[in-house]
Amino acid sequence: MSSARAASAPAAVPLGRSVDGRAIEAGEVGDPAGTPILVVGCIHGNETAGVAVVRRLETLSPRGIDLWLVPVLNPDGVAAGTRGNAHSVDLNRNFPYRWRRLGGVYDSGPQPLSEPEARIAYRLIRRIHPLVSIWFHQHRDLVWASGGNRAVERRFAAVSRLAYHPLPALAGSAIDWQNHELPGTTAFAAELPAGAASPAAVDRYMRAVLAAARMALASR
Ligand SMILES: [Zn+2]
Numbered sequence: 001m002s003s004a005r006a007a008s009a010p011a012a013v014p015l016g017r018s019v020d021g022r023a024i025e026a027g028e029v030g031d032p033a034g035t036p037i038l039v040v041g042c043i044h045g046n047e048t049a050g051v052a053v054v055r056r057l058e059t060l061s062p063r064g065i066d067l068w069l070v071p072v073l074n075p076d077g078v079a080a081g082t083r084g085n086a087h088s089v090d091l092n093r094n095f096p097y098r099w100r101r102l103g104g105v106y107d108s109g110p111q112p113l114s115e116p117e118a119r120i121a122y123r124l125i126r127r128i129h130p131l132v133s134i135w136f137h138q139h140r141d142l143v144w145a146s147g148g149n150r151a152v153e154r155r156f157a158a159v160s161r162l163a164y165h166p167l168p169a170l171a172g173s174a175i176d177w178q179n180h181e182l183p184g185t186t187a188f189a190a191e192l193p194a195g196a197a198s199p200a201a202v203d204r205y206m207r208a209v210l211a212a213a214r215m216a217l218a219s220r
Contacts, residue, residue, distance in 0.1 A: 009058045015070070016120040019086035022075035024120050027058050030067040037213045038068045038130035040121070043091050043137070043174065045077020045084070049192045050136020053205040060206075065213050068128055073117050085117055092135075094118040095177035098169060108172050118174075125178055132216045133178055133187040134209055139194035146170070147179030148186030155215040160208035162190060186216060 010027035017023060041054035054071045072078055076086040084090050089109040093102055096112035113119050125133065132152060137144075142163040145153040150166075157164035169176040178187035190205070197205065 009055075010069075015124060016116060018074070018076045018117055019115070020076045020079075022079070024070070024073060024075060024117065026124065027054075027069040027071075028066065029058060029060055029069065030062040030065045032066050034062075034064045034066040035213070035217055036066045036068060036128040036130045037209075037216075038125065038128065038133040039070070039209055040073050040133070040135045040174075041069075041071045042078060043073045043117075043121075043135060045074045045080060045082050047083075047136070047138035047192075048072075048078060049138055049195070049197045050190070050205075052197055052202045053136060053209070056202050056206045057209060060210075062210055062213070064217065065210075066128075067213075068124070068130065070121070070124070073121055085115055087115060089115050091115055091118050091121075092174055093170070093172040095122065095172050095174050097172070097177035097180045099172040102171065112172065121174060122177075125174075125182070129182060129185070130178075130187075131185050131220070132213055133175070133185070134212065135175060135187070135189045136205075137189050137191045140191035141193045142191050144175070144189035144191055146173075146176055146188070148175075148188060149216060149219060151219055152186045152212050152216045153188045156188070156190065156208045156212040159211040160190065160205050162192070162208075184220075186212075 175187035
């Protein structure tokens with residue numbers, strides 16, 4: 001850890017607004033000239049355990065890593081306690097890779113990137129080109145690995161103590177879009193167990209993020 005930055009929340013970088021006008025923000029910690037790594041705490045509004053992990057990461061200043069942190073990509077869903085956004089769209093089916101029209105709980109939206117929240121993440125990822133993107137979900141208690149560098153995903157699984165699961169790509173998901181769009185990078189989903197994470201678990205997931213980032217840096 002460098003000590004150049006006080007252990008407090010970073011300045012918020014505004015990314016845009018949700019359907020209902022809520023601000024969506026990122027924090028950036030570590031080394032701005034380092035390798036970009038992205039962590040999204042919550043994309044499904046009823047899966048919020050990862051937010052505490054992002055808040056923990058905000059207190060760090062990892063050397064050599066430009067750590068981008070989006071605590072909540074779906075603030076309307078969090079406010080309503082719903083998986084989808086205020087249009088009831090599943091944002092993780094709204095990305096432009098292998099997108100197809102889906103309804104019900106996995107509502108894809110009328111077209112790829114129809115939703116402002118998905119466009120915000122899409123633009124951020126294209127802009128910062130993260131070597132690793134980690135998306136927190138719940139509550140399957142596993143690492144959902146469907147592309148990218150398997151060693152990075154296995155490292156995250158080992159440190160987090162989540163099971164490692166190679167699983168198929170999903171239509172319109174954020175991770176599969178990145179793995180296709182940005183070859184050489186790794187995006188995966190960390191499905192935490194149900195409920196809030198204990199302080200010990202938050203610490204473990206925080207360390208897993210850094211370990212995965214280090215593994216990606218070492219294996220480039
Ligand atoms: Zn989810």
